[in-house]
Amino acid sequence: AAENEEAQALRRELLERIAKADPKNTEYVVALAELVEQDGDLDRCRKLLEPVQSELRHTEGARILGQILAGEGRLDEAHALLVPYTTSRLAQLHDAEAALDAAFEACQDREMTRLRMGSGPQSFYDAYEAADEQEQDRLLQERLLEAIKNDAPIAEARETMMERASIVPTALDLGIVLLRRAQAMPSPEERERELKQAEKTFLAIRGVAGETDEYRLFLGQVYYWLGKQDEGRALFDELLAANDRSFTTLAAVATVLRDLGDNAGARAAIEEAYDKTDDEDEKHQAARRRALMYESLDDEIKWLRLSDATSIENQASLATSLGHQAARDGDYTQAEAHYREGIAAIDKLPESASTLNNSALAYFALSRVSGDRTSFDEALRRVDRAVALSPSDSILLLNAVTMLMQAAAAEVIGDQIDFAAIKTSAAPTYLPYLYHTQAELNDYVQRLKDHQAMRKAIDYLGKALVLAPKETRVYGALAHYYDVTEDESAAAALLAKIDAAGPDVSDEVKRNRDIAAGVDLDRYLREQRENVIQYAEVVAARRTQRDRTFALAGSRLSDQKIGLAALGEAIDADEIVRLAEEAYECSTSSATQQDLIHALLFR
Structure with a gap:
């Protein structure tokens, strides 16, 4: 490792010398710019690359400078750099995706052939013969998952796909550049032409084409990206009507609506799918998807319990959600145990963007209740890898x-x-x-x-x-x-x-209406009281230290008590002011000052 670092430092030094002596040497300037980009010094990247801008063509320099110029609003220059860089690499990405799918299929075929020929472990055959049909399915699925997890061709294909997927953020940037250029064009004809180019670029990310349901579904999603929400929704409605609102189509539309942030629409579609099917597997699938669109933690747990209890993925998700429930109720020891149970279950599954994301969320929650920095670092590593595998997944990006x-x-x-x-x-x-x-x-x-x-x-x-x-x-x-x-x-x-997008605020509106009407008031009171207890314990424990942590806890405690009062609980206004004053005196800051003003206004 030390030799490698030494070699990298030497390479960096040589590139610096060459770039200084010959700033028009495109090959070496681009190589240096890639290293500087890793440092996060985008201003220097721009200064290095602008002198060779016309020579960048398909190099990484075109991507780096194109993204920088897009961020600065120099859209025409960004467009000229990003188009040639993006086009060929998207084709390579779709080849890599197809290769990964083929590797999965080949692995499952090999394992099934091995098991049919009697070459599997004897313990599997003994357990399989003694099991009922449902348990046999579970045992077979377990063997296939184990084979996939340890398959070298799949691992190699996944790494190639991840490397090729690095083009997706750049393609998104190009689509956004085209969208912004279109918005600035005065002529309706020019604007529509540019929007068509943006549409074409966004569609190329997925690589679907032709008049298939998959194409129409993604086209509707792209219309939302372009700001044509009415057209996108109309396309979804047409797709549902053409397929008689089938379970499969409802589930697919629900998934896309969730990706777009329309959680209310997604819930309505997946609940319709759940209600209309009598097939147990479809019920389980719909319940699993509905759990992802939860209105509250209790709602999520309810739907997870309706999902397939034998699924390792569902077991992991339920364990993590029960951890959230325990943390909400102040039982941090139990929460930590649930999070570790969830992580252990997820790690039995083959690596994918989904499993990486779910385990990252469990590690992230674990770091909150345990204070363990290594858990947070692992969460960050896993979510970063998840995004690398699926860079256009809005859920992963937000996590x-x-x-x-x-x-x-x-x-x-x-x-x-x-x-x-x-x-x-x-x-x-x-x-x-x-x-x-x-x-x-x-x-x-x-x-x-x-x-x-x-x-x-x-x-x-x-x-x-x-x-x-x-x-x-x-x-x-x-x-x-x-x-x-x-x-x-x-x-x-x-x-x-x-104003233009009209985000889905239905959950927030429902919560406020429920509170105003006293619906589920006990739950809101319980959650608010747990917040009060949490901050009160910190205030009591750090009263002698009187540091910033004490000030923050005291200041937040006063504010949380005001929240309890808003829910109808009798609160001592003088005590709230005393807490806020003590926090402000201990650590005078913008926040403690605002919380003190809030407390005084409340009294």
Whole structure:
């Protein structure tokens, strides 16, 4: 490893010398720019590559500079660089996807042949002969999963596919460039022509063609990406009608609507599919998909229990959700046990974007209740690999954003706040507990903006704005970021996007209406009381230390008690003010000041 690092350092030094002596040497300048990109220094990348811009053609330099210029709004130049780079590589991606599918099929055929010929382990045959039909299916599935997990050709094909899938973010950027160029064109004819190019680029990402149901389904999804939501929805409705609203079509449309962020529409479609089928396997499939579209944690657990109990994937998801339930109820020991159970189950399955994502979420939750940094690092590693396998999956991108923002915030905040003590994760929203003056704010904001993980998160959110235009989490994450960084112009632009996209706020509306009407009030009170208990325990434990963690806990405790009052519980207003005053005196900051004002207004 030391020799490798030494060789890399020597290569870097040689490239630096060549680029300095001959800044028009495209081959070596591009090689250096790739290393500089890894450092996160995009400004230097631009300075290195602009002198050779016309010579970049199909090189990685075209991608790097094209994405930089797209971010700067230099759309025509970005377009000229990204088109030649993207076209040939998308074809290579689809070849790699087909090769991976073929490797899976060949592996299953080999294992089935081996078992039929009696070449499998005797323990399998003994168990199979003694089992009923359902258990036989489970045993066979277990053998096939084990074979897939350990198959070298599949592993090799997966790595090739992951390498080729790196083109997808660039293709998305090209599609977004075309979309933005179209929006700026005054002529309706030119605008429509450019939108057609954007449509063609987005469709090329999936590589589907022809008048098939799969093509029409993806075309409807692309219409949403292009801002043509009415046309997209109409295409879905036509597809459902043409197939007599079959189970398969309803389930497929539900999955796409979830990817787009239309959770209410997705739930309606999958519940219709669940209700109309009598087939047990289809019931299980629909319940599994419905669990992914949960309205609440209890709702998710309900649908997971209706899924196939013999499925390892469902067992893992249920264990993770039960961990969330235990953490919500303050039983962190039980939560940790459930999370570890979920991780152990997922790790029995072959690697895929889905299993990587699910295990990343379990590790992420585990890090929150245990305070274990290695669990968080593993979560970040797995979600990063999941995104590499499926770069246009909006769900994966948003899960990665949450973890990347935590990584950036944790590094900027450092040890000033003990997040393990309050059983939560670092996030940009906690920065106001560190600064009070404008100079302090500017310093923290700049450090956050400059952090490589934060830049990556914002890039992912930019893609998610296109891929999931109905998803409130995208707008919420960006709104919080712009609030913390006090970026008013970006916030105004985001508001315009919200007006145009009409994100799905049905869950938030339902929750507020339920609270107002007293529906399920006991659950909301229980959750709010757990928050109060959590912060009260931290306040009691750190009262002698009186550090920033104590101040944050006291300040949040006062605010959570106000939340209890909003749910109708009798609260001592003087106590709330005392908590907020103590927090403010202990650590004067923008956040403790705002929470004190809130407490005084409440009283």
